[in-house]
Amino acid sequence: MKIAAIGGGVIGGGWIARFILNGHDVSIFDPHPEAQRIVGEVMANASRAYDKLFQAPLPEPGRLIWTSSIAEAVAGMDYIQESVSERLDLKHRIIAEIEAAAPKDAIIGSSTSGFKPSELRQGAKHPDRILVTHPFNPVYLLPVVEVVGGGKAADRASALLSQVGMKPVTIAREIDAHIGDRLLEAVWREALWLVKDGIASTQEIDDVIRYGFGLRWAQMGLFETYRIAGGEAGMRHFLAQFGPALKWPWTKLMDVPDLDDALIDQIASQSDAQSGAYSIRELERIRDDNLVGIFHALKANDWGAGQPLREAENRFYKRKVAAPSTYPLMLHQARVGASWVDYNGHMTEFRYLQVFGDATDAFLIHMGLDESWIAKGFSAYTVETHIRHLAEVKAGEKLRVETRLLGHDAKRFRLHHHILRDNGDEVATGEHMLVFVDTAKGRSTSMPHQFQHRLEEIARKETGPLPDHAGAGIRTLCTQGAE
Amino acid sequence: MKIAAIGGGVIGGGWIARFILNGHDVSIFDPHPEAQRIVGEVMANASRAYDKLFQAPLPEPGRLIWTSSIAEAVAGMDYIQESVSERLDLKHRIIAEIEAAAPKDAIIGSSTSGFKPSELRQGAKHPDRILVTHPFNPVYLLPVVEVVGGGKAADRASALLSQVGMKPVTIAREIDAHIGDRLLEAVWREALWLVKDGIASTQEIDDVIRYGFGLRWAQMGLFETYRIAGGEAGMRHFLAQFGPALKWPWTKLMDVPDLDDALIDQIASQSDAQSGAYSIRELERIRDDNLVGIFHALKANDWGAGQPLREAENRFYKRKVAAPSTYPLMLHQARVGASWVDYNGHMTEFRYLQVFGDATDAFLIHMGLDESWIAKGFSAYTVETHIRHLAEVKAGEKLRVETRLLGHDAKRFRLHHHILRDNGDEVATGEHMLVFVDTAKGRSTSMPHQFQHRLEEIARKETGPLPDHAGAGIRTLCTQGAE
Missing domain, CATH: 1.10.1040.10 (N-(1-d-carboxylethyl)-l-norvaline Dehydrogenase; domain 2)
Structure with missing residues (x-):
């Protein structure tokens, strides 16, 4: 998908950030002397927001290619987003320059908040591919884009814009200012x-x-x-x-x-x-952090603006190579959610155990104890846990968990989880004893052989010394002498 | 604070739910034959939403007292919320009945979306205490309330409504439909x-x-x-x-x-x-879940609608101060929320640590380490935890926590929590090492003398033998020989 942007103000810059951070190159033309600074500032805000927004690994960002003319920017492009000032004569001149140099089936989307497609198309050589594609600020975060003009071009534009996490709303009949601005x-x-x-x-x-x-x-x-x-x-x-x-x-x-x-x-x-x-920059960051939190909340409920985010993440996850067979196991990653922080501004104590518990669930699936076994009345319950809190983490931070199998027998297994920051800093360790249970009878039972076999397979990779703290308890500070 | 509600539809029911779930009794009059069902449905939705909304332990809910006349409902009340149909003649008749039976300084707030205070006050005996207090649906979740009418009554109403988690917006000049509905x-x-x-x-x-x-x-x-x-x-x-x-x-x-x-x-x-x-009930639950998530996101950023939530939680934590004289300390109770159960139908692993963490927070307040100290940059962080899971619990069960102080020095203290069912059955034990920290510097520091003194006072009551499992770790099932 080859994309050009004509005009790089707050709106144009927002488009560019969305395309680039979704992995697409963008060639840009904007003669404004401060265009590079302005686009750079929007990109910085957008990178910061995306880093918090996505749990999935982001794709490699696209490249931003500055050009010195409209002709250079649009040559060979599939999609051209026009975001110049709201003057019809100016837009006509620019569309004419685009048409002179772009492939004749390239789509030209205009960010205009007021003009109708029929107005933009006056005097055009290939009028049908000229559309209104009107976004809302901040363009890199708000999903909605009003697509006006109809026909195959509108379908193609909608499909393309969906691929960068947007929610196209196709408007059947053109009117001044479309829907949102009215x-x-x-x-x-x-x-x-x-x-x-x-x-x-x-x-x-x-x-x-x-x-x-x-x-x-x-x-x-x-x-x-x-x-x-x-x-x-x-x-x-x-x-x-x-x-x-x-x-x-x-x-x-x-x-x-x-x-x-x-x-x-x-x-x-x-x-x-x-x-x-607050300065405008501060307000923008506050706004973006709030929007990110709202998107996370809606994603958790699979509703509204959370849905394009989930779909984008599914695309990003798919790009990831299948889990490597390294040991310790890397089965779970987590993002510190907005609702996870306490009055100290750090991840609440019990969320550490949530991360450990989710990592344990990932291990259960890794050993084959999946939902079909739960439905048959088997599960594994944690009976004992030892946690060491080693560092505080804040909302938005990304965590990964390294998991080791410290021991196992016919009914039980002992896990060690290590929570790390992205940069490898230690956050916490968790040691957990689990018991295999017959959930209907509510008591422990021997594991089917396939699970014992799987645990033996995993245990063969566990060759290092035990962590120093394995088996340790809280052994200091007794009011009473006895310990 | 003695509160009456006249009218219990969706809006009246929403008011009632907000008051009751914030711990206040409400006396209600509504002659509608289905009033009890309607209020019951709103209450059920509100309980469900609050269960997810609050991290802090909710106060004991207030009682809902059904009465058979306006006179009976409003006698001796401080605040009366009127939520009857949008007809001025009806509102006049009801206000007259309220005035005949209520204390003369009781505030009468009307949920009217259209009428002005000057209209509501026509013919009243004590007109100044009659206000518009206009909320938005769902009243138990959306914080805003438009307070129109001015004077001391508006100040008193705003103070009172802030205490149930609302954000009063005082409107200087009355107009039809106030601000929001316009x-x-x-x-x-x-x-x-x-x-x-x-x-x-x-x-x-x-x-x-x-x-x-x-x-x-x-x-x-x-x-x-x-x-x-x-x-x-x-x-x-x-x-x-x-x-x-x-x-x-x-x-x-x-x-x-x-x-x-x-x-x-x-x-x-x-x-x-x-x-x-979706049915309307389903849509309501979807809406409420979305709002809860949005509130959590905004609370994490300490912004907008997240702020009244944070303030309410601070109040709820404070209420737990009620100092018990028995030992072990009984500082925290919890009810297993609907969202707390996992795919096995039991309380999820990490919610055990939530109960322990809330009990620890209650202990911090008990020893005097309250929000004023947090604001000054001091707190106590958990550095190590040992949990023994002894029984499964299901949604709706009530739990209490017995807390002991096993040891302390100038910088640290060691707690033991015991989660019990209402009937005294053991559910879990948690042993926790905490360190007093200077949060700005991010490192441990000696406690001010008042905390050391308070811990000594509490420790004097700790005379029994240590629990058998105190200081224990997970000491079996090692794949490697060394332990």
Whole structure:
């Protein structure tokens, strides 16, 4: 997939970051003297966010190729993303230059927030392949892209953009500003009135959103939320109830506020009071960290914006080579989740045991004790555990576990897990005694031979000395003399 | 804090669930024949969600007291939440009944989404204590409450509602529909046009929201998001850029769609296609699980809706201070949550350590190491743990922990926790070595004298022999001879 980007501001840079971090080269043209700095800053933010976002190993990033003309940038390309200023004459000129140099079946997607495909296509040689592909900031994180223009080009663009973790929404009929910005414009006008009339400050309006319906909209939209409000009586009942409100004089929607100097002053100074403690860079990082956490939460529930993330991860995992036969075993990796940290800002104590437990589950599958055996009424229970906490870890850190089999007999086996950071630093050790059980009878039983055989196979690789701390207990600090 | 609820539908039930699960009794009046069922269903959803939401041990739930009249419900109450149907004459009648029986300084908060305090207060005896306290569904999860009406009553209501995990937004000037519903109404009208004109389906509109700007609004609002879009040039620059769009004919805001049968049919059938695979109950649980995950993500970043959650948890931890005089100490109880069980149907391995960790936190507070010390940069970290799993437990079981202090010196202390069932059966033992740390320096340090003194006091009660297994390790089953 050969991709070019024309224009590298905040939006263009966001596109570029998404393509590159998903493993695709991008050739860029942007004559702005500061283009390299701006794109570099967006890339830095995006790399930082992706590092926290993905549990799966990221692909090798693509290359960013700076060119000195549109013709050079688009020659031989499959997909060209245009993100220049919102002026129709400028967009026409640039599309003409692209068409002069690009393959005739290359797709040209425009980031325009306002213009319709029919406007962009005026005077084009191959108009059908010119589309609106309108993203939302930050482009490298927010999945949605409005694809307007229809036909085979829209299908091809949607397929391509899905491959870089996006959620294309194909819009059937073109209108000014598509869907998202129309909804935003409605809210914006109403919010301007609220500030102008002194009803609420920018902070108060933002708080009503982010402590209220914004939380609903991060995972369900307007209609699905109202469907729930309608209850078992359904959407029809909800509409019948809500209908009359449309006739009430609740809003100022019939009029548009005048954005004069006084209102601009009012908003700008309220915004300073609200957010001025942070620089824009800090706000961007806070925003990105919050979005990453929200994506993780939604991925855990396999819902909404968590789904494109899961799909991307599945693609990334598939690229990984099958597990090597090295020893100690490397069967489990984990990312420290947002909900895993305690009031000290570090991974909570019990999450260490979660990582150990997940590594134990991975070992059970490795020895063949999978869900089909659980269903038959067999499992292995941990009866004893010894943990040494060696380092603190923070949200977003990546951990791996090295697993050894220290011993086994017909009914039991003894595991040693070593949690390490990406860089090899020790985080914790766990020693665990497990017993094979008949779950219906609730008591220990001898393992079927295939498991004993498998454990013997694994144990043959265990040739090193035992860890110093194996078998140790907590043996100091007794109030009583006896130990 | 004595609380009454008049009306127990989805909104009233949500209020009741929030109060009760935060540990407050609620006396309720609702003559609807199905009120008990409806409130029961909301309570069930709320219990399920809180079970997942809180890491801190929840307080003992308050009692729900059904009464047979408004007079009986409100007598002697401090705070009365009115959540009856949206009819002004009905609200006037109910407020009059409340005023006839409630203490004259009791606050009356109305859940009205549309009426102004000045309307609610018409004909009241003590009008100043009548407020709008408008929440958003689901009330037990979404923190925001719009408090309109001003004066001391608004201050008192805000303080009280903060104590049940809410984020009160005080609105300076009353208007119809307050703030949130005006913004929602603006979006709603625009969305109805998009469906009516065949531009997009309910699914497509929802997807643009939940894969797009809804994710931004779960953590920053409208103005803070645009502040970022303005970049270093600032809010003023953004406004100057965005200003002209107000004059463009982008939206249909000058007109209101007619919600006739055809449009109702169109929306209802699109909504069925979009969400019909799930029942309303299922959608509610999906929504709640998503919100819980989002709250956890925001709490980890100490931002927005994560902050009231953190504050609530701090309160819950504090309540556990109630100093017992018996020894072993009984500082922590827990109920096995629905999400705590594994594929074997028993409490997951790592939840044992969660119970031990919570008991350790309770001990820290018992010895005086509370959040004020954490804020000053001191804490105690677990460095070593030995767990013996003695019995399986199932969802819903109640556990208590007996805690002993086995030893201590200037920097360290050694705890022994014993998890027991309600009937006294042994479930597990945990032995833990903790080190007092200077969290800024990230290393151990001597405890201030007050903690050493407190530990000595506690240690004086530790007179019995050590547990047999104290200091033990996992000492059998070595593949290698050496041990």
